[in-house]
Amino acid sequence: MAMIALKCPEIQVVVVDINEARIAAWNSDKLPIYEPGLDEVVKAARGRNLFFSTDVTKHVGEADIVFVSVNTPTKTQGVGAGKAADLTYWEGAARVIASCSTSSKIIVEKSTVPVKTADAIEKVLRRNCKHPGVQFEILSNPEFLAEGTAIEDLTAPDRVLIGGKDTPSGRAAVDALASVYAHWVPRERILCTNLWSAELSKLTANAMLAQRISSVNSISALCEATGADVQQVAKSIGTDSRIGPKFLNASVGFGGSCFQKDILNLVYICESVGLQAVADYWHQVILMNDYQKQRFVEQVISAMFNTISKKKIAVYGFAFKKDTGDTRETPAIDVCRGLMADGARVCVYDPQVEDSQIYQDLGTAKFEWDHPTPKSAPVSKDAISISHDPMEAAKDAHAICVLTEWDEFKAYDYQKVYDSMVKPAFIFDGRNILDHAKLREIGFIVYAVGKPLDPFLQKVY
Numbered sequence: 001m002a003m004i005a006l007k008c009p010e011i012q013v014v015v016v017d018i019n020e021a022r023i024a025a026w027n028s029d030k031l032p033i034y035e036p037g038l039d040e041v042v043k044a045a046r047g048r049n050l051f052f053s054t055d056v057t058k059h060v061g062e063a064d065i066v067f068v069s070v071n072t073p074t075k076t077q078g079v080g081a082g083k084a085a086d087l088t089y090w091e092g093a094a095r096v097i098a099s100c101s102t103s104s105k106i107i108v109e110k111s112t113v114p115v116k117t118a119d120a121i122e123k124v125l126r127r128n129c130k131h132p133g134v135q136f137e138i139l140s141n142p143e144f145l146a147e148g149t150a151i152e153d154l155t156a157p158d159r160v161l162i163g164g165k166d167t168p169s170g171r172a173a174v175d176a177l178a179s180v181y182a183h184w185v186p187r188e189r190i191l192c193t194n195l196w197s198a199e200l201s202k203l204t205a206n207a208m209l210a211q212r213i214s215s216v217n218s219i220s221a222l223c224e225a226t227g228a229d230v231q232q233v234a235k236s237i238g239t240d241s242r243i244g245p246k247f248l249n250a251s252v253g254f255g256g257s258c259f260q261k262d263i264l265n266l267v268y269i270c271e272s273v274g275l276q277a278v279a280d281y282w283h284q285v286i287l288m289n290d291y292q293k294q295r296f297v298e299q300v301i302s303a304m305f306n307t308i309s310k311k312k313i314a315v316y317g318f319a320f321k322k323d324t325g326d327t328r329e330t331p332a333i334d335v336c337r338g339l340m341a342d343g344a345r346v347c348v349y350d351p352q353v354e355d356s357q358i359y360q361d362l363g364t365a366k367f368e369w370d371h372p373t374p375k376s377a378p379v380s381k382d383a384i385s386i387s388h389d390p391m392e393a394a395k396d397a398h399a400i401c402v403l404t405e406w407d408e409f410k411a412y413d414y415q416k417v418y419d420s421m422v423k424p425a426f427i428f429d430g431r432n433i434l435d436h437a438k439l440r441e442i443g444f445i446v447y448a449v450g451k452p453l454d455p456f457l458q459k460v461y
């Protein structure tokens, strides 16, 4: 919304939320999320044509276009628990819109939703609006930005996707939204489809992206077993223009708020319409991701003589990727839990993630984090500690696990790090970002995902 406000000075944008603290933060100097470049965009438009308010009724009532970006978490109970999207907040938003609308509106689905959600929402809107003559036209306009590069992605998107009904009023609504984006996005990059294609494209895009990572991660296991190098394999296949070079970095596993949730949702939809073979196909992407995280933990344990009990292990990076403080579904949660389950003393260092977030993540059940008041159990402070200094985190540690690809990890003085650690000193590079030859020269025993195994590690197996 900040980008729309920046690019379209004549359009008044008001972001509303019932959470007062969150709106206050958006109105303050310290925005509630860390995203490179976002501060500048918000500050350029805020107070001019970008406003943040808790007065939902007033601003929704006055709007011509309403973007709905509420959470659609994975259901934790009831039918479809663990897979289906929970549309409680969407339905709630639709009821609010219906009750305060005195004029016709275009309602834009911005949250990722299951296919056919627009149908359900339309019914709620129609049946709850008391004002005669008010019409709602529903559009699907999924967001493809990635965290950490959100501003770049919004400034020059590969495409903007708008789905609407193939009726005169549907086409007029699509045109109205397209003309907003046309302020800065070339027309040929604004794709218009039917509603269901747009809704399904979002789930499919995320499923295909995640599938690439699971595919390359599955090959990383084979590389380690055979002496091949996954980075060489990725480069070799990525030069085929049909495959392309992006999103082929083997890792400890993918995280983030979208991939797992959207695939589970896709799986659930396939099962609901009786397509079990299709559901199983996509579910395998998640199972391979879980396998990769588990495999990483097992590598750590077996390399360290099958016991990590009471050993200090430094974890470099807790965010699900670099340049964000976001930890949703980060592989670090499963890896830290796996290490703690085997008795390790884990010390986490991350340049952005708040301490309280780490404690909450490690004490919260799967999928609970996406609900407004996650139930979390306290984690033992013996098992987990947090350091704000990477050198201190590594001091007296037996091993370092690199779980996020923060650039600063590449620039450390690893001789100094090595000198402060217990020997033999191990580094497990879950992101393949460090200079492994140099680390070996210093004396480290190095494991890197999908790379030929260190002779020391080979002897162990």
Ligand code: UDX
Pocket (backbone or CB within 6 Å): 143, 144, 145, 146, 147, 148, 206, 209, 213, 246, 247, 248, 249, 250, 251, 252, 253, 254, 255, 256, 257, 258, 259, 320, 321, 322
């Ligand atoms: C993703 C989609 O990219 C975006 O289009 C959609 O709108 C939201 O979901 P995001 O979750 O922000 O964006 O991050 P992304 O860059 O896609 O990375 C997801 C995860 O995959 C991260 O944990 C990342 O580290 C991992 N990843 C990515 C790999 O392990 N290897 C890769 O080659 C690429």
